[in-house]
Amino acid sequence: MAAGSGRAYFGNDQFARFAPGMKSIVDALELRGRIFGAFELAELADNTDDVDRLLTFVVVGAGPTGVEMAGEIAELARRTLHQDFRRINTRQARVILLDAAPQVLPPFGQKLGAKAQEALEDLGVEVQLGALVVDVDDRGLVVQDKDGSRRRINAVTKVWAAGVQASPLGRILAEQTGAGIDRAGRVEVNSDLTLPGHPDVFVVGDMIKLNNLPGLAQVAIQSARYAVRQIEHRTKDEAPEGPFQYYDKGSMATISRFRAVALIGKLHITGFLAWLTWLVVHLVYITGFKSRVTALLHWAVTFIGSGRSERSRRI
Structure with missing residues (x-):
């Protein structure tokens, strides 16, 4: 039995309609459409409030998935799409990372969490900790801060990365x-x-x-x-092995191009070296030599240039 897991909304399954997770290809395609669609709609919007709401992206959950997603959206807005539109400035997009926890990447420890937060803020991501999401709708979400006060964030695109459920x-x-x-x-x-x-x-x-x-x-x-x-x-009628023993090979999280954090045993790695380690590890686990070479070439094109092969540029 290996049915995996899905996103956990902690008893608020209605949030899934407005803030999808990313546990399947279908989820990924849905989020891709929402993110790119927000930029396209902002280009056509006449009202300043509508533009602001469309160009605000909220990621809920500051674990590895949330950190990587927030960093990718920030890099997409500031580096990839900034020449694709005439009326809007994509670099003014607001990317917010929310979590009820007191730090980014709690399993990585305080030191790496602080490094990851610093790297995100360098990208322009607003990191808001101690912030519990209590309501989500099509136009935004409501957040409860540590002091019990509530505030609203207007945003069309929300990404849920706050937990998993078997x-x-x-x-x-x-x-x-x-x-x-x-x-x-x-x-x-x-x-x-x-x-x-x-x-x-x-x-x-x-x-x-x-x-x-x-x-x-x-x-x-x-x-x-x-x-x-x-x-x-x-x-084969052979004697069984002993109990299952898990070997912890460490944890990694990418933040953006050339930035990552890695925890391997007692070793803490940050920045370019951690990012390079992440690439090597993922390349090793890709099945087949041809697939590895193809992935390596795609990465090279992406990292050297500013575009993404998955998206057709405007003419």
Whole structure:
């Protein structure tokens, strides 16, 4: 069972209509359309308030996904699109990163979080911490600050990156088997990743609750490979391996071109070196030599120039 996870709206599922997440290709295409569409509509708008609302982009959640998204939107507005429009100045777009937490990238520690916030602010991103989103509609959102006061931010484009929830399949498994389940919908499993009382059912990836494992790609990859080996041992009547052991290879988050942060064991890396490390790691994990070369060429064109191959420029 490897059904993954989706965005968590913490009991406010109605927010999804106005602030989609980014957990699938469909989600990514939807956000792409909303972001580019906001710039196009701002170009046609006559009212200053409408232009301001269209050129305000809010990202909710200051984890790795939110940080990367805020940085990408800021770079898109300030570097990629600034020559594509006649009436609006895309560099005046307002990009806001919200989070109820007291720092950016909490799992990375205070030092790297501060570095990431500094890099975002250098890009022009407004980082607002201790800010809890309490309402979202088509024209903006309402934020509650630490002192309990509420304020409204008018913005057409909102991106939700504030949390994840395991697939609903996890709750179905729990109901059918009596297995435990946590608030995020993850299923409690045995040390060999099988369901309690059901040794023929393996659960892997974002659906497992075991030893406080994080919801990272490496957990999914390593748990899947472990489960495959266990199944192979059974088919060959071999002794099973010991308990699943997760090897933490570190965490990385890109902020923009040439800027990233990385936490590898006790090693803290920032700036260009962290960004280069991120590129190398992702290149290694791309399947197939041809795909690696293609990705490398696309990256080179993107980093050297100011355009994006995915978007046709104006004539």
